[in-house]
Amino acid sequence: MSASDQRAASEAVDEARLWQRMMDMAQFGATPAGGVNRAAFSPEDIAARKRLIEWAGEFGFATSTDEIGNLYVRRAGTSDEAPAVTGSHLDSQPKGGKFDGAYGVVGGFEALEAIERAGIKTRRPIEVVAWSNEEGGRFQPGAMGSAIFAGDYLLEDALSAIDPNGVVLADALKQTLESTPGIARRNMPYDMAGYVEAHIEQGPRLENDNLTIGVVLGVQGLTWYRVEVFGEEAHAGTAPLQGRKDALKSATTMVSALEELMTDDSDTVRFTVGRFECGPGAPSTVPGHVLFTVDFRHPDLATFVDLGGRIKGVCEANARGCEVTVERIIYSEPVIFDAGVIDQVRGATQALDLPYMEMVSGAGHDAMHIAGLCPAGMIFVPCEKGLSHNEAESASAPDLAAGARVLAASLVGLANR
Numbered sequence: 001m002s003a004s005d006q007r008a009a010s011e012a013v014d015e016a017r018l019w020q021r022m023m024d025m026a027q028f029g030a031t032p033a034g035g036v037n038r039a040a041f042s043p044e045d046i047a048a049r050k051r052l053i054e055w056a057g058e059f060g061f062a063t064s065t066d067e068i069g070n071l072y073v074r075r076a077g078t079s080d081e082a083p084a085v086t087g088s089h090l091d092s093q094p095k096g097g098k099f100d101g102a103y104g105v106v107g108g109f110e111a112l113e114a115i116e117r118a119g120i121k122t123r124r125p126i127e128v129v130a131w132s133n134e135e136g137g138r139f140q141p142g143a144m145g146s147a148i149f150a151g152d153y154l155l156e157d158a159l160s161a162i163d164p165n166g167v168v169l170a171d172a173l174k175q176t177l178e179s180t181p182g183i184a185r186r187n188m189p190y191d192m193a194g195y196v197e198a199h200i201e202q203g204p205r206l207e208n209d210n211l212t213i214g215v216v217l218g219v220q221g222l223t224w225y226r227v228e229v230f231g232e233e234a235h236a237g238t239a240p241l242q243g244r245k246d247a248l249k250s251a252t253t254m255v256s257a258l259e260e261l262m263t264d265d266s267d268t269v270r271f272t273v274g275r276f277e278c279g280p281g282a283p284s285t286v287p288g289h290v291l292f293t294v295d296f297r298h299p300d301l302a303t304f305v306d307l308g309g310r311i312k313g314v315c316e317a318n319a320r321g322c323e324v325t326v327e328r329i330i331y332s333e334p335v336i337f338d339a340g341v342i343d344q345v346r347g348a349t350q351a352l353d354l355p356y357m358e359m360v361s362g363a364g365h366d367a368m369h370i371a372g373l374c375p376a377g378m379i380f381v382p383c384e385k386g387l388s389h390n391e392a393e394s395a396s397a398p399d400l401a402a403g404a405r406v407l408a409a410s411l412v413g414l415a416n417r
């Protein structure tokens with residue numbers, strides 16, 4: 001039953017319908033440059049959530065949400081056993097693309113619709129999840145919804161997060177939950193039989209090798225730090241350089257020292273200062289405060305622990321008379337996905353005769369948290385020039401459909417296991 005059902009599910013995926021839904025979703029937060037700015041719990045995010053709920057209603061799929069706003073779409077199985085689950089995120093980077101995250105939700109819905117239209121009965125229910133705040137652009141940390149679901153982060157800590165405009169997450173979340181009054185509430189976590197997430201690769205390897213599918217083996221280690229440097233404002237014209245507590249000078253010294261620490265001829269280390277705010281920002285006032293973030297990643301556990309463990313000390317050693325606080329806000333060691341789910345994805349890819357490679361994800365994903373709860377895996381499709389977290393992010397309709405075909409077959413397999 002399952003092999004023919006898996007084939008039928010893949011064949012029922014419709015490339016044009018999927019592309020149309022992707023473009024429909026991309027309107028929420030669309031930017032003039034062709035990208036998407038859909039911050040977590042923003043009006044644009046709320047509109048996207050409502051559209052997913054509308055689609056679900058057209059097929060009688062049940063929808064529900066939880067205390068952090070993760071949004072669930074469920075297709076019933078012949079039993080009420082733990083579901084097979086897919087999903088990703090609808091929120092985007094501030095200058096994000098149409099496909100990062102949205103593909104995993106919309107492609108997951110396409111797989112669900114294909115299974116429904118093919119009239120396939122699965123023993124387990126199948127669910128598509130839109131995890132809240134994966135990007136962490138507005139409220140840190142990222143992957144918040146899946147981390148809280150998996151018990152890797154506390155809801156109460158999330159609720160007190162504040163965005164750059166001073167908005168508290170609890171208030172934005174309240175508005176979001178109130179925007180969909182009709183849907184059921186559910187507890188988290190709940191048992192899942194397996195999880196498989198579809199995502200664009202966000203790197204160049206598939207495109208460079210002219211391959212359609214990435215069978216993902218795991219996710220590299222990812223850690224974020226929030227560094228605050230407290231100096232002393234002073235008059236730019238009178239304060240002698242000796243004895244100044246210049247927060248900018250200290251912060252830039254710290255960043256240079258971190259660059260030094262992260263020097264890696266093999267170009268495997270990923271080190272980024274993505275946010276750097278200096279205040280009060282007046283030309284004739286010595287900066288008294290700097291906030292910057294550190295995003296550090298590495299696939300090898302020992303190196304990840306060693307280099308990641310030295311970031312705090314390097315900042316403190318280069319304070320140059322200022323006070324400094326170094327707070328670790330994300331810590332996710334390298335994740336290895338479940339061999340059984342990897343086999344499902346590889347088998348479905350081979351059955352569809354799609355060219356593929358096995359690879360580790362450089363980008364972080366909700367799957368890295370869900371892998372701590374149940375057997376998990378991922379499916380990658382190419383994106384143009386490997387570009388992502390950029391408004392020019394692009395992917396092709398045939399590749400998106402191919403990934404959705406592998407996903408539909410994998411979900412049928414997981415739902416009958």
Ligand code: HGY
Nearest residue numbers: 134135142363364365
């Ligand atoms: O940062 C990441 O790796 C993810 O794309 N948010």
Ligand code: MN
Nearest residue numbers: 100101134365
């Ligand atoms: Mn993503």
Ligand code: MN
Nearest residue numbers: 093100135389
């Ligand atoms: Mn992203």
